[in-house]
Amino acid sequence: MAKIAVLGHGVVGSGVLEVINTHHDSIERRAKEEITVKRILDLREFPNLPYADIFTKDFSLIINDPEIAIVVEVMGGITPAYDYVKACLENGKSVVTSNKELVAAKGAELISLAQKNNLNFLFEASVGGGIPIIRPISQCLAANEVGEIAGILNGTTNFILTKMIRENMDFAVALKLAQDLGYAERNPAADVEGHDACRKICILASLAFGTHVYPDSVYTEGITKITLEDVQYAAAWGGVIKLIGSVKMQDDGKIGIMVAPRFISRESQLANVDDVFNGIMVRGDATGDVVFYGKGAGKLPTASAVVADVIDCVKHFKARKYLYWDDAKLDYVANIEEESFEYYVRIKALSTDLAEKLAYKYFGKIRELTRENQPEGEIAFVTNLTNEKVMNNSIEGLKNDGASVLGVIRLSDY
């Protein structure tokens, strides 16, 4: 019998208990061993739960229990999760986590510690919830050179954008709805400012290219500035706006990595990833584009990914898994100002004629887009491939020439 402990009894933690209880027999069949939860660490009391007797507030009861070989960390955040996980790995216990913040901040260190002590540190649930993505990238695509990963990694923002696109709902209204439905936190910054997606693309980039990428080194832009007008122009262009986390290996050995809203062609597999779903595209040199789609969050999808990792730990108890990457290195993340994109730009001037003249002044030949009820003075267009720094200068120039810059969104080629 494999005995485990669960740190945290929030949404995911209670889901882990639910999955282990409801799938008890099939899990035992697959793990070839019974898996039981011996302890749950939580500062709160849950006197009415049938398993109320296994709760503790004392981490030492877990770390000092030689029967507990696997610890599930689903508390979230860095403190105290990091200290607990480190203590586990230093005391002979494998760790399974769903904590993307922890993996993005401390992944290289914790993986290395696990390897040193011949233990597992698994985190399938940290990206894509119930979608298998960590293992397929590390294992099934082992015979590929992955060149690029791009994904819709945050369900909350995708829900909001879907409401804006499909129901013409204003950003603020869609955010409120997401909060009412429990998809968004009271403080939605981590989602709508792109930080959650940033942690996830950092984990995927670290895994795919073997070098840790810290979130604070990644250009991150959220969706708070997206308007319904932008959504309409995206439709006129032939696509939709999605919040994309992307990373690409460049010829110079640096990675281009960012989180930002992007215009996505209607033909793209990512264009049809709607509501709270996630979709992740992995571009390999041999496989071509492979896309993984499913619920990227939620109690049971995330919990099932955690429990699958636990089963994997039970089956490969002593084996080091081949999830590995080195710590971050200098000058590895390309400066976004050196990258180039095609851009969608929306500006307003005193007259449409003037706006078009200004657009020509800064961008030369452009492709104009139109929308219903487009007011006099407003134009929107798509640029040719333009360097980011040049783009920023052009925006300044437009402003100095008296135009309002109402929207700037990068295009994508997937």
Add this chain to the structure above:
Amino acid sequence: MAKIAVLGHGVVGSGVLEVINTHHDSIERRAKEEITVKRILDLREFPNLPYADIFTKDFSLIINDPEIAIVVEVMGGITPAYDYVKACLENGKSVVTSNKELVAAKGAELISLAQKNNLNFLFEASVGGGIPIIRPISQCLAANEVGEIAGILNGTTNFILTKMIRENMDFAVALKLAQDLGYAERNPAADVEGHDACRKICILASLAFGTHVYPDSVYTEGITKITLEDVQYAAAWGGVIKLIGSVKMQDDGKIGIMVAPRFISRESQLANVDDVFNGIMVRGDATGDVVFYGKGAGKLPTASAVVADVIDCVKHFKARKYLYWDDAKLDYVANIEEESFEYYVRIKALSTDLAEKLAYKYFGKIRELTRENQPEGEIAFVTNLTNEKVMNNSIEGLKNDGASVLGVIRLSDY
């Protein structure tokens, strides 16, 4: 150093050599060991290849070579692949195969033999080409009860249907184009009659539900009867026609499994899987719907999946993998006549009025569909949920009443 042999130097076999050669260093890094091909078995001569000296026509040079621990079987077909694979597993050699015909026909026996001898028998490349699907189903979804799998499993028929849908190309013309492009064989029966898709859904069903399903027990219908009129009516209904392999666990413990063209709603993730791409939906009780998308065939995607399995063998040399299922059992596959579907039906009678009366006689309330240039006497409609046997009787009745039945296609709910 891990030395392997490759049986067959066709499209996939030469791809395996290409992947191993071009990714030599990264494979060594991932496998933590160099992987070299020591022997290639093929009856043909390849005197101009740089590795011409490792070819042999003599299987005994492989089976009797103690240095060769892993054998890659990419010959296709049952004979002699089955004898060779069996001999390998009986003589201490793990086997990696891309041969869906072999796995569908002999999977249970070969898996069992591999387990008995503590060897690996891996076949990720047999379904979905470069898309990771076997391992995610068996491993990442271990903490789910999978209830249903449905997929576009054959790239050739999907290419043909895409041409019919997008370019209004006739079936025969699209098939000819597929042949000219090398997507379809001179004898296209295995693809267009659904046999290839059938083998793949059998493998997925065996894996997901733990009991072998033989292709000859599965109702299989190809796409040869699909017309451009059907495609137009599908669009009017709000979707597209796709060849779907599907399996569902029923409440009575039997599985409903079939390969057939289906109406797929435009909202479905499978509706946007076009050209030679595959898409596979796995419905789990905890994860919800997870969809895997990518190139389902082709030299390098398939070869990269084979090589990933080889790397896995090298890393888990003695470990039995947890791909396992039991042999087939009686009364496990539900009789399709006991299943029920909604159907699209297209009929022609002497007048539209008569056709509508006949439709009402056999199906009661129906939902009619219309198309451009719809001739007098032709109607198309969607039925309510109807038992398959009742449906067959109704078709007979329609014919006896003088109507021509021009098209019958089942709807889907994914």
